[in-house]
Amino acid sequence: MILEAAQLQVKPGSINDFESNFRKASKIISQMPGYLSHELHKCVETEDKYLLLVKWESITAHEVGFRKSPQYEEWKALLHHFYDPFPTVEHYVQIKN
Known part of the structure; x- marks a missing residue:
């Protein structure tokens, strides 16, 4: 299993629209x-x-x-215009005890 982590800095004044679009994008991913x-x-x-x-x-x-995928293009159209700066995405693996 891989954990993708991204810090998202949303443009001021657009959090309501971002959260609404994120709910739509969640169905895609x-x-x-x-x-x-x-x-x-x-x-x-x-x-x-x-x-x-x-x-x-x-x-x-x-x-x-x-x-x-074509679905990623939909994801981008819904969300990417909200970010400033554009987020860095990193991948993590879990360390077993």
Whole structure:
């Protein structure tokens, strides 16, 4: 399992539209092969800042299966115009005890 993590800085004054569009975009990503789950968290200390966590079966499911799909174009159209700056996305693996 791979955890995708992205800090999202949303343009001031657009959080309501962003959250509404994110609900629409959630339906897109949740139907992708290799998708497991996702969570969106709003920062308490910094207004307009969010943390997106997405669990994938593999990096390939995210970077090839999703990012090279027509559905990703819909995702981009719904969300990417809200970000300033554009987020950095990183992938993590869980360390077993």
